[in-house]
Each structure stands twice: as structure tokens, then as C-alpha cells.
Amino acid sequence: MSTACGRCKNAAKEVYKPPNLVVRWFFFGLNKMNENKIVELATEQALVLDCGKSLKSFKTAYTTYGKLNDAKDNAILICHALTGDQYVASNHPITKKEGWWSYIVGPEKPIDTNKFFVVCPNVIGGCMGSTGPKEINSETGKVYGTDFPVITIADMVRAQKLLIDYLGIEKIFCVTGGSMGGMLVLEWLSKFPEMVHSAIPIATATNHSAQNIALNELARQSIMADPNWNSGNYYNSDNKPLKGLSVARMAAHISYLSKDALHSKFGRNLQDKSSLDYSFDADFQIESYLRHQGFTFVDRFDANSYLYITRAMDYFDVSSSNDGSLIESFKNTVSKVLCISFTSDWLYPTSENKKIVKVFNTLGINVSFIEIETDGGHDSFLLEEPKLFEAMQGFIKSTYENL
Amino acid sequence: MSLINEKKDFKIIADLIPANSSVIDVGCNDGSLLEFLKEEKDINGRGMEIDQQKVQLCLSKGISVIEGDADLDLYDYPDNLFDYSILTYTLQATKSPKNVLSELVRISSKAIISFPNFGHWKIATSLLIKRKMPISEKLSYSWHETPNLHFCTINDFIDLCEEAGIRIEKQANLKTNRLNKFYGKNLLNSYFNEVGLFLVSKIKN
Numbered sequence: 207m208s209t210a211c212g213r214c215k216n217a218a219k220e221v222y223k224p225p226n227l228v229v230r231w232f233f234f235g236l237n238k239m240n241e242n243k244i245v246e247l248a249t250e251q252a253l254v255l256d257c258g259k260s261l262k263s264f265k266t267a268y269t270t271y272g273k274l275n276d277a278k279d280n281a282i283l284i285c286h287a288l289t290g291d292q293y294v295a296s297n298h299p300i301t302k303k304e305g306w307w308s309y310i311v312g313p314e315k316p317i318d319t320n321k322f323f324v325v326c327p328n329v330i331g332g333c334m335g336s337t338g339p340k341e342i343n344s345e346t347g348k349v350y351g352t353d354f355p356v357i358t359i360a361d362m363v364r365a366q367k368l369l370i371d372y373l374g375i376e377k378i379f380c381v382t383g384g385s386m387g388g389m390l391v392l393e394w395l396s397k398f399p400e401m402v403h404s405a406i407p408i409a410t411a412t413n414h415s416a417q418n419i420a421l422n423e424l425a426r427q428s429i430m431a432d433p434n435w436n437s438g439n440y441y442n443s444d445n446k447p448l449k450g451l452s453v454a455r456m457a458a459h460i461s462y463l464s465k466d467a468l469h470s471k472f473g474r475n476l477q478d479k480s481s482l483d484y485s486f487d488a489d490f491q492i493e494s495y496l497r498h499q500g501f502t503f504v505d506r507f508d509a510n511s512y513l514y515i516t517r518a519m520d521y522f523d524v525s526s527s528n529d530g531s532l533i534e535s536f537k538n539t540v541s542k543v544l545c546i547s548f549t550s551d552w553l554y555p556t557s558e559n560k561k562i563v564k565v566f567n568t569l570g571i572n573v574s575f576i577e578i579e580t581d582g583g584h585d586s587f588l589l590e591e592p593k594l595f596e597a598m599q600g601f602i603k604s605t606y607e608n609l
Numbered sequence: 610m611s612l613i614n615e616k617k618d619f620k621i622i623a624d625l626i627p628a629n630s631s632v633i634d635v636g637c638n639d640g641s642l643l644e645f646l647k648e649e650k651d652i653n654g655r656g657m658e659i660d661q662q663k664v665q666l667c668l669s670k671g672i673s674v675i676e677g678d679a680d681l682d683l684y685d686y687p688d689n690l691f692d693y694s695i696l697t698y699t700l701q702a703t704k705s706p707k708n709v710l711s712e713l714v715r716i717s718s719k720a721i722i723s724f725p726n727f728g729h730w731k732i733a734t735s736l737l738i739k740r741k742m743p744i745s746e747k748l749s750y751s752w753h754e755t756p757n758l759h760f761c762t763i764n765d766f767i768d769l770c771e772e773a774g775i776r777i778e779k780q781a782n783l784k785t786n787r788l789n790k791f792y793g794k795n796l797l798n799s800y801f802n803e804v805g806l807f808l809v810s811k812i813k814n
Contacts, residue, residue, distance in 0.1 A: 542673070544668070560685070563675065563685070564685045567675075567685055567686055567687075567690070568686070568687050568690075570631075570690060572655075572673045573673060573675070574664075574667075574668060574672075574673045574674050574675065575674075575675045575676055575677070576661065576664055576665070576668070576676045577661075577676055578661075579661075593661070593665070596665050596669075597665060597668055599669075600665055600666075600668035600669030600670075601668045601669075603669065604668065604669055604670060604671030605671060607671065608671050
């Protein structure tokens with residue numbers, strides 16, 4: 207791991223280094239602000255996970271945009287969703303596509319990189335450079351595979367907290383994210399309330415419903431049913447569980463869209479043909495579209511990571527450490543919060559987001575709520591939705607002005 | 610929906626509210642009343658608004674606002690969360706004015722309610738002479754496009770408060786800009802006030 211280049215060693219001296227952290231770090235690529243960075247973090251005691259096991263050291267891959275100001279009051283932490291990563295506003299190294307939230311993050315955008323210091327880490331358990339099942343276990347020198355401990359959303363946030371400490375940020379101006387990212391936001395608000403000035407949880411829930419768990423189980427079973435999965439030991443094989451992962455993605459993708467959007471986009475239209483084939487080829491456009499979603503996904507995602515992260519989402523209940531009491535869980539929260547939901551989102555519907563608003567109202571927390579009308583389904587937070595843009599811009603700008 | 614835009618009306622509401630109170634403005638429009646009260650009385654304010662464009666405006670001004678409906682969403686607040694709740698020119702547009710009133714005095718110690726008085730002599734004359742639904746500065750919609758569902762007179766409002774176990778503490782006279790102690794129903798009151806503006810609270814058992 208200690209392959210840091212000379213330039214990085216010099217750069218390391220300029221970075222605030224909390225005394226309780228053992229930090230070894232290195233850059234990939236050029237020393238630009240928005241390049242991917244990987245930092246190895248561990249406390250003097252290891253990171254103790256909810257499952258009881260611990261990680262003696264772990265890596266976090268992250269991107270940053272903009273500069274932390276002298277007052278250190280302009281940091282925005284972006285938490286990505288299940289299949290997201292740290293490439294929030296820069297081109298993805300594998301797909302070459304632009305960042306997943308380029309619509310929201312950038313100069314003059316709601317998360318204005320001219321003004322804010324934006325940090326977006328890849329969660330632990332992920333597969334874009336942070337410690338996860340496809341990385342090497344430093345204790346054994348072998349790939350983790352399914353020996354990687356089962357992690358939780360709370361574990362991901364504990365790991366993110368160490369990164370924020372490492373970056374020298376005592377109070378984050380705003381923590382935001384959609385879907386699983388929203389769960390991380392809620393966890394931040396509950397566990398590190400004094401570190402969060404404001405927060406925007408989007409299209410999320412305080413825990414996973416039976417329906418949410420069922421859909422994730424469907425995805426996991428399709429991965430594990432692929433013979434190439436081989437109990438998670440496929441990293442040295444030429445045959446990876448791509449079929450299983452692809453089907454998992456197809457199933458999940460349906461849950462991200464609304465019935466109306468599917469209908470208006472595809473209807474019962476046929477794919478490059480004028481009549482039915484009477485076969486099991488992709489006759490319909492929707493079939494072809496889903497297959498494409500599945501095929502392209504496997505290039506950038508690891509099957510075991512998919513198992514671990516969906517498990518973390520299923521286990522998520524922000525109130526679990528307070529005997530199920532949401533009121534107890536947020537009683538120390540003092541942040542200004544904006545909750546956002548979408549009318550056509552049936553995966554994390556408005557009712558689930560309103561539950562959060564109700565708890566915050568009950569506690570007298572400074573909460574705002576907006577339900578955006580769209581047929582874009584759960585995926586709306588990733589789409590070019592002008593009302594989302596306007597709400598986030600209005601909230602972030604006015605909150606920072608009144609800091 | 611709120612027609613209240615005149616600083617005069619804002620001022621009389623501000624006079625009813627002690628400094629540093631916690632306040633919810635239900636049907637807060639673009640948040641200008643909350644802004645005014647923040648400036649004048651340094652209140653801790655929250656808004657609720659049904660129109661999303663106005664919710665966006667509030668967000669851009671830094672006002673904490675819930676996109677919501679007075680008929681449905683007041684139930685989400687616990688008892689006595691606020692010192693004051695405000696409902697300006699919205700009561701007549703609710704589906705259930707009685708429930709909304711009861712919710713307002715449940716979630717706050719005191720409520721400030723204003724509404725166009727359908728008993729005002731101009732309106733009564735319009736109906737009596739012209740036999741036409743009245744259109745005025747305060748009631749600017751034609752009958753077929755009005756969002757207002759439940760018009761009432763000041764006397765109707767007083768009766769409803771009695772029925773719902775709500776005490777009227779003060780009434781404002783918007784012509785003289787004065788707050789008066791409330792002495793009970795009288796005809797002149799309902800004839801000559803274009804707007805009813807009341808400070809009410811729940812009668813404790």
C-alpha cells in the first residue's frame with residue numbers, strides 16, 4: 207500500500223492530519239482538485255463495525271471539488287446511492303460518462319463548486335477504490351470476497367466521519383444525497399448532529415420496508431444463482447457472475463422508474479422490427495432497454511459489492527440504536543433540513559419522506575419539505591429536474607448566506 | 610390564496626405577537642409575513658404552503674416551509690409546538706374550517722385568524738340589490754372560479770368558535786388599526802368590518 211510517489215509525499219505535509227489517525231495516502235493520476243484520491247484511514251483502535259468485527263485499516267476513495275475556505279465552513283458532503291460512486295461531477299473512469307450528479311454539482315449550480323468544497327467518498331463495501339469485497343485484506347494478503355464483514359449504513363458513516371476528520375472539517379455545511387445517500391444523511395443527522403449545519407435527504411426512508419427488502423433479495427438471489435458467483439470467489443477466474451449481476455440490475459432498474467414513464471417511453475413498441483418474432487429475443491423496446499442497462503452495469507460494478515451494499519440498506523433503521531424511537535434518534539439534531547420527495551417514486555414514496563418531516567417537526571427541528579411532481583420515479587433525483595435544481599439552489603444559497 | 614400584503618395588516622399582526630415567539634404561518638404565501646415578523650419581532654418562524662411555486666420562493670429566502678395542506682397536514686404537529694399560529698385569508702378556502710381551527714389552537718397557544726367578512730354591508734348590498742355574487746378587492750374571484758369553499762360572516766365565525774370551544778381574546782379593527790378587547794357578538798361589527806381578524810385560543814377544560 208505504501209507506494210506513494212514523491213509528489214504525494216510533499217502534498218501530504220500540507221494536509222491537516224489528526225493525531226489519532228494513522229494516515230498513508232497516495233494519488234491516482236495528476237494532482238488536480240477533482241481527481242480521485244485514495245486515503246487509508248484507521249483509528250488507533252480499529253474501526254469497529256456493527257457486526258462485531260473490525261477493520262484495522264481501510265481505504266476510502268473520494269473526489270473533491272472547489273476549495274475549503276479559511277473558516278472551513280463551506281464543506282458539502284455528498285453521499286452516493288447503491289450503485290453510485292465518488293465520480294459525482296467528473297467523468298467516470300470506466301464508462302467515460304459525465305458524473306452522476308453533474309446537473310446539480312458544478313460552477314453556478316446548486317452545489318456551486320466555485321463557492322463550496324465538495325467531498326464525495328465511495329462508501330466502504332463499494333468497488334471503486336474504497337475497501338470492499340474486491341479489495342485485498344491487508345491481514346491475509348488475499349482478496350476479501352465474502353470474507354469481507356457485513357457492513358451497515360452506520361458503518362459507512364463512521365468511515366466517512368474519519369475522512370471528514372482527516373480533511374480537517376469540524377462542521378460540514380451541508381450533507382446531502384438521494385436514496386441510500388439519503389439514509390447516510392439521516393445517519394449523520396442522528397449520530398453526529400453537532401457536525402452537520404444543514405442537510406438535504408432526498409427520496410429516502412428511515413428504514414427499509416418489506417417491499418424494499420424483497421426487491422433487494424430478488425437481486426441478491428439472481429447474483430447467487432449465477433454458477434460463476436462461486437460463493438463469492440470469482441476474482442481470479444475468467445468467468446465472473448455477470449449474468450446474475452445483470453439480472454439484478456434489470457430488476458432494480460424497474461423499481462427506479464414509474465409505470466407512466468415506462469409507458470410513455472416504450473409503450474408496447476417493438477425493437478427494430480415490425481412484427482412479433484414468436485421467440486424469446488428482445489421483441490419489445492423495454493426488454494432491449496433493460497438488457498442494455500444490465501449489460502453496461504456489469505462493466506463498472508462488482509457482484510459481491512452489490513450483495514454487501516443491498517444488505518446494508520436492508521439492515522438500515524436509523525432508530526435501531528434507540529429501541530426503535532425516531533424521536534430519541536434525532537433528539538440532538540440541530541441542523542436545518544430540507545426533505546425532498548417525488549410524486550411518482552414508489553420505492554421511497556412521499557409517505558416515507560413525510561415520516562421524517564413529521565419526526566423533525568415534532569422535535570422542533572428547522573425542517574422544510576417539498577414534493578416534486580414528476581413521472582420520473584425514484585430515479586428523479588438523478589435526472590435533469592428543474593424543480594429539484596431550484597429547491598436545492600434556493601435552500602443552499604439562503605442557508606449559506608444566513609450562516 | 611392570501612390577499613394580505615399590506616404592511617398595515619402585517620403591523621397589526623406583529624402587534625399581537627411578543628418578541629422571540631415561535632410562529633407557524635399556515636398558507637404562508639411567499640413568506641413575506643414571516644419575514645416581516647422576523648424583522649420586527651425576531652420570531653422563530655415556520656411556514657406551510659400548498660402552492661409549490663411559493664414554497665420555492667420561501668426556500669430561496671431561507672424560510673423553513675412545508676409544502677402542505679391546512680386540511681391534511683396540521684395533524685403532523687404535536688400539541689402546543691408553537692406560541693402562535695397564523696391563518697390569513699385561508700379559512701374560507703379550507704375543506705373543513707372547524708377542524709382547521711381546532712388544529713391551530715391545538716398546535717399553538719394562540720392563533721391569529723383573518724378572513725373576508727361576507728356580512729359586510731357592501732357584500733350584503735350586492736346580493737340584495739344586484740342579486741350577484743360579490744366581487745371586491747378582498748373577494749376578487751368570480752363565483753365559478755373561486756378557490757373559496759366556505760364563506761362566513763364575522764358573526765358566523767364567532768358562533769363557530771363557541772361551538773369548537775375556542776375563546777376569542779381580541780379583535781382587530783383594520784380601519785382604525787386598533788386591537789380591541791372582544792366583548793361578544795354585535796351587528797355593527799359584522800356590518801362594517803370588511804375583514805375579520807381575531808386572536809383566539811383554546812378554552813382549557
